[in-house]
Amino acid sequence: MITHFCPHCWAEIPAKSVVCPHCGADLSGFEAETFEDKLLEALHHSLPERRIMAAQILGNIQSRRAVPLFEQILQSEEKDFFFLRAVLLSLAKINPPQCRLWLERAAQHPSILVSRFAQELLARLDRGQPLDEWERHLG
Known part of the structure; x- marks a missing residue:
């Protein structure tokens, strides 16, 4: 059985709503949205796996529109290491001008896992090493 979610509040909703x-959002135009818009949303x-997958794909398609959202996520109280890892990797793939600043900030993150991964990404970028399309630890 397929579970359907509102793309605005992410509450579970009946099919064909x-x-x-829950939030009163008009869902009639959702199918007309672009793939990138759906990934950004x-x-x-509400499911961590969906957030991680969206972040990875946005990095793979070099979505510049994702950069401000990635920055918001990095500034937030987000604690999910796997999601933060996907966001950092995608930010490095897109490599906007402020990428180094965000990776340096993440290298000071209270989570040793996040800080080490940010340091690893900085080192790879400094050496000019390519970044894998799919992160080996995330699927």
């Missing part, structure tokens, strides 16, 4: 019964999905 036109209006979200999925960064706030």
